[in-house]
Amino acid sequence: MKIRTQVGIIGAGPAGLMLSHLLYLQGVESVILEAASREHIESRIRAGVLEQGTVDLLMETGVGERLRREGMFHEGIELRFGGQTHRIDFCELTGGKGVAIYAQHEVVKDLVAARLTANGQIVFEAANVQLRGLDGARAEISFEKDGLLQELSCDFIAGCDGFHGVSRPSIPEGVITSYEQAYPFAWLGILAQARPSSVELIYAYHDRGFALHSMRSPQISRLYLQCAPDEDLSAWPDERIWTELQRRFTLAADWNLNEGPILQKSVTGMRSFVAEPMQFAKLFLAGDSAHIVPPTGAKGLNLAIADVRVLADGFKQFYESGSTELLNRYSEICLRRVWKVQRFSWWMTSLLHRHVSNNPFEERRQLAELDYVTSSRAAAQTLAENYVGLPREPY
Numbered sequence: 001m002k003i004r005t006q007v008g009i010i011g012a013g014p015a016g017l018m019l020s021h022l023l024y025l026q027g028v029e030s031v032i033l034e035a036a037s038r039e040h041i042e043s044r045i046r047a048g049v050l051e052q053g054t055v056d057l058l059m060e061t062g063v064g065e066r067l068r069r070e071g072m073f074h075e076g077i078e079l080r081f082g083g084q085t086h087r088i089d090f091c092e093l094t095g096g097k098g099v100a101i102y103a104q105h106e107v108v109k110d111l112v113a114a115r116l117t118a119n120g121q122i123v124f125e126a127a128n129v130q131l132r133g134l135d136g137a138r139a140e141i142s143f144e145k146d147g148l149l150q151e152l153s154c155d156f157i158a159g160c161d162g163f164h165g166v167s168r169p170s171i172p173e174g175v176i177t178s179y180e181q182a183y184p185f186a187w188l189g190i191l192a193q194a195r196p197s198s199v200e201l202i203y204a205y206h207d208r209g210f211a212l213h214s215m216r217s218p219q220i221s222r223l224y225l226q227c228a229p230d231e232d233l234s235a236w237p238d239e240r241i242w243t244e245l246q247r248r249f250t251l252a253a254d255w256n257l258n259e260g261p262i263l264q265k266s267v268t269g270m271r272s273f274v275a276e277p278m279q280f281a282k283l284f285l286a287g288d289s290a291h292i293v294p295p296t297g298a299k300g301l302n303l304a305i306a307d308v309r310v311l312a313d314g315f316k317q318f319y320e321s322g323s324t325e326l327l328n329r330y331s332e333i334c335l336r337r338v339w340k341v342q343r344f345s346w347w348m349t350s351l352l353h354r355h356v357s358n359n360p361f362e363e364r365r366q367l368a369e370l371d372y373v374t375s376s377r378a379a380a381q382t383l384a385e386n387y388v389g390l391p392r393e394p395y
């Protein structure tokens with residue numbers, strides 16, 4: 001069976017779904033092909049921090065109703081080190097901006113619901129997706145659904161299929177240059193049925209390694225511990241995890257980390273990655289398919305949304321005027337933000353993690369940097385404006 005559409009989108013993560021939603025609002029047709037089931041993508045535990053710009057976009061485009069009701073709006077974070085805690089006041093430092101805590105799978109649920117209510121087409125469990133004719137007159141995507149081979153013919157393809165997807169590898173060899181950095185540590189993350197122990201996120205630097213206190217709802221805590229990239233989860237029974245978290249967060253005084261049943265455990269590796277350019281002929285890469293950041297700056301989802309805003313504007317211009325001027329500059333426009341976000345994510349990671357190879361000089365330097373960030377308004381403001389999200393630049 002052959003289907004035609006204007007924009008074929010591969011992947012129903014935040015990037016693919018938001019792009020399809022924005023295109024719908026602009027009167028541009030799209031079809032999303034997603035390898036996983038609806039249940040799977042709507043329950044996958046990933047990110048949870050939304051920048052101010054992401055929150056505003058979800059609200060402005062009519063998919064922020066539940067976010068408005070159930071999201072937790074934060075005006076700052078705590079940095080803990082040397083037995084003391086320091087608050088970075090985003091709201092005061094950025095002229096009123098903040099972040100929202102709202103789980104990525106809730107954003108995905110809201111966007112899937114919006115697309116399906118508007119009769120948008122999402123093909124779940126699309127197998128063996130293959131891209132062809134990227135530099136021809138029409139791009140083709142073949143896939144299998146319920147064992148039947150199908151073809152989607154489109155003007156353009158948006159590769160929103162994450163780091164391990166099929167889009168980036170479909171670009172001919174030699175077109176893309178990859179920039180990559182691995183980190184010698186990972187995060188052991190848990191989701192726990194425990195009331196958050198603080199109203200805001202706590203980033204802790206400790207002799208035993210980094211720890212992050214976050215949350216997904218008023219009843220669910222999300223906590224992370226710095227660990228080795230090849231950490232064996234079976235060596236971490238629940239009790240050991242809680243003991244280690246208590247050590248890394250607890251201050252001498254009366255602060256207490258709430259504990260509860262652990263609902264999920266995982267080890268997440270850390271990587272910085274950028275593919276340049278983010279376009280080849282009719283294929284545009286967006287989100288994790290083009291770049292990965294270490295999670296310390298809470299930027300992956302937000303960067304995916306920033307990409308598709310530019311891409312949607314490019315398609316709008318094309319379908320309204322026939323001009324490809326903006327589409328031709330898509331990669332250049334996105335990469336400016338991508339590299340600034342890479343820089344911030346790398347900096348937050350370097351600032352807060354314990355580096356095994358550090359010599360005593362490096363340790364003192366790292367503590368001095370934490371001291372500087374928490375005692376200089378200029379330094380705190382730099383952290384704050386990046387964390388809440390850099391403003392969109394005109395293009």
Ligand SMILES: Cc1cc2nc3c(=O)[nH]c(=O)nc-3n(C[C@H](O)[C@H](O)[C@H](O)COP(=O)(O)OP(=O)(O)OC[C@H]3O[C@@H](n4cnc5c(N)ncnc54)[C@H](O)[C@@H]3O)c2cc1C
Nearest residue numbers: 011013014015035046047048161162287288298299300301
């Ligand atoms: C533990 C963890 C914590 C994180 N915390 C944060 C945070 O706090 N803040 C933040 O901003 N970011 C965070 N991130 C990063 C964030 O989750 C990602 O950057 C985000 O999911 C990127 O969205 P995306 O749409 O580009 O890709 P994805 O969400 O990966 O979506 C890609 C989709 O494509 C589908 N797909 C893949 N291959 C194919 C194929 N061949 N055919 C069809 N479909 C395919 C996948 O099933 C998936 O649904 C975190 C990530 C992890 C792992």
